[in-house]
Amino acid sequence: MLSNLIGDRALAVGLPAAKRIAGVVTRLLPIPQPTLMVGPGASGRLGQAVGGFGHRQVLIVTDEVVSKLGLLKPLVDALAAAGTGFTVFDEVAPDAPIPVIEKGIEVFSREHCDAIVAFGGGSVLDAAKVIGLAAANDRHPRSLVGYFRALRGPVPIYAVPTTAGTGSEVTVAAVISDPEREKKLVIADTRIVPKMAALDPLLMTGLPKPVTAATGMDALTHAVEAYIGYWGTSFTDRMALSAVSMIYENLPLAYNDGANLAAREKMALASTYAGLAFTRANVGNVHAIAHQLGGKYHTPHGLANAIVLPHVLRFSAAEITGRLADLAIHARLGNEGESEEELADRFLDSVEALAASVGIPRRLDALRESDIPALAKAACWEADTSYPVPRRMTQDDCEAILRALLPPEPARRSTPAAKRVRKKAVAGKPAAGKKSGRRRAPA
Numbered sequence: 215m216l217s218n219l220i221g222d223r224a225l226a227v228g229l230p231a232a233k234r235i236a237g238v239v240t241r242l243l244p245i246p247q248p249t250l251m252v253g254p255g256a257s258g259r260l261g262q263a264v265g266g267f268g269h270r271q272v273l274i275v276t277d278e279v280v281s282k283l284g285l286l287k288p289l290v291d292a293l294a295a296a297g298t299g300f301t302v303f304d305e306v307a308p309d310a311p312i313p314v315i316e317k318g319i320e321v322f323s324r325e326h327c328d329a330i331v332a333f334g335g336g337s338v339l340d341a342a343k344v345i346g347l348a349a350a351n352d353r354h355p356r357s358l359v360g361y362f363r364a365l366r367g368p369v370p371i372y373a374v375p376t377t378a379g380t381g382s383e384v385t386v387a388a389v390i391s392d393p394e395r396e397k398k399l400v401i402a403d404t405r406i407v408p409k410m411a412a413l414d415p416l417l418m419t420g421l422p423k424p425v426t427a428a429t430g431m432d433a434l435t436h437a438v439e440a441y442i443g444y445w446g447t448s449f450t451d452r453m454a455l456s457a458v459s460m461i462y463e464n465l466p467l468a469y470n471d472g473a474n475l476a477a478r479e480k481m482a483l484a485s486t487y488a489g490l491a492f493t494r495a496n497v498g499n500v501h502a503i504a505h506q507l508g509g510k511y512h513t514p515h516g517l518a519n520a521i522v523l524p525h526v527l528r529f530s531a532a533e534i535t536g537r538l539a540d541l542a543i544h545a546r547l548g549n550e551g552e553s554e555e556e557l558a559d560r561f562l563d564s565v566e567a568l569a570a571s572v573g574i575p576r577r578l579d580a581l582r583e584s585d586i587p588a589l590a591k592a593a594c595w596e597a598d599t600s601y602p603v604p605r606r607m608t609q610d611d612c613e614a615i616l617r618a619l620l621p622p623e624p625a626r627r628s629t630p631a632a633k634r635v636r637k638k639a640v641a642g643k644p645a646a647g648k649k650s651g652r653r654r655a656p657a
């Protein structure tokens with residue numbers, strides 16, 4: 215117990231210092247940005263461009279849903295017209311499980327591929343990044359987990375996102391899942407950023423409403439966490455605030471009318487802007503918790519973020535009032551000159567309202583009381599070791615946040631002791647000494 219306490223205190227003091235240094239390094243790190251093609255038909259135009267690069271055999275990584283919807287046609291037609299060979303690997307499953315990636319590596323090597331087109335949601339894009347990196351280094355994906363663990367970069371990767379959420383088309387990260395250990399794992403390397411990406415709203419008109427909602431809320435979470443964390447730069451702030459404006463305006467439109475091409479295109483752009491923000495400024499406590507829920511219960515990533523986001527924002531609110539006020543202004547919820555506290559409150563309420571308007575539940579049915587201590591421990595570790603959060607979560611704080619997500623009785627089996635704990639738990643325990651938080655200049 216005492217050693218836990220000492221460990222916790224050491225973490226509380228030592229890690230913020232280490233993370234501030236990492237923040238400076240990240241600020242200086244050159245992160246490549248892909249050439250973007252935007253608009254209806256962009257996936258075919260990307261196919262024409264890739265066809266012109268002289269690749270011999272392109273591996274198209276996708277999933278069965280995307281493949282069966284026929285979304286690949288403009289790309290493969292363009293590659294065929296250019297005389298470029300291609301192989302379609304369409305077995306990626308949600309959250310890019312390691313066994314699927316192993317299969318993809320086999321196909322890549324067997325076909326002697328010299329480029330990859332990742333065509334699908336974040337799971338596909340991330341699987342493709344890891345297939346490329348693992349194949350180039352003849353390494354198992356597990357051995358690449360962490361930062362810059364590979365010697366060589368992958369063959370050129372081109373990306374066609376078919377969801378508007380992860381921003382993976384511009385990020386240094388790939389999130390994969392280890393089904394054996396019920397864990398999500400992050401691989402980060404600047405060399406896995408795609409060389410070119412097509413944001414094509416025509417591919418997104420058939421996205422089911424729950425996927426539109428969850429992925430859109432993932433993009434919002436990226437923008438918000440990048441903006442409230444302490445690694446932000448003027449560029450990431452600008453990207454994050456633009457993404458928030460676009461998401462508040464267009465997510466309900468895309469959700470209510472999936473065929474609204476203008477709204478789909480704006481959501482795709484917002485997702486990319488949020489990706490550009492968080493690939494440098496990183497994410498925070500919301501992602502730290504959501505990754506555990508995804509690993510344990512296979513909760514779709516965006517859904518987990520959407521359910522957790524309001525709780526983490528209320529938990530951190532006293533530290534970031536000024537920044538929440540900025541977000542409120544960019545979400546068009548108020549004007550400069552109004553009180554920061556009022557604007558911040560309005561933003562907190564609006565996040566819940568936006569999530570509800572796109573059918574996001576407030577609780578997580580799969581969550582079990584008995585899992586909470588281990589989930590919280592893993593989330594705190596991830597946040598402590600990786601993310602520049604505005605307020606550090608202790609084990610108790612994180613457990614309280616998770617308990618607020620438990621489904622209502624009788625959707626769960628629970629002990630009387632657990633019920634007593636839940637009654638006591640208050641997710642939004644205010645921080646000592648309310649501060650306004652550094653307010654950044656609006657973009």
Ligand SMILES: NC(=O)c1ccc[n+]([C@@H]2O[C@H](COP(=O)([O-])OP(=O)(O)OC[C@H]3O[C@@H](n4cnc5c(N)ncnc54)[C@H](O)[C@@H]3O)[C@@H](O)[C@H]2O)c1
Nearest residue numbers: 279308309335336337376377380382385387388389421515
């Ligand atoms: N690399 C990063 O920077 C980053 C950032 C955030 C999240 N992620 C990871 O990305 C993954 C989630 O990606 P996602 O949210 O895009 O979901 P996803 O890729 O798992 O796709 C969700 C579902 O939508 C379907 N789908 C995809 N495109 C479609 C379309 N156009 N029409 C109809 N159905 C379609 C898929 O088949 C799948 O069933 C998670 O593993 C998450 O951790 C990565």
Ligand SMILES: [Fe+2]
Nearest residue numbers: 380432436515
């Ligand atoms: Fe995310």
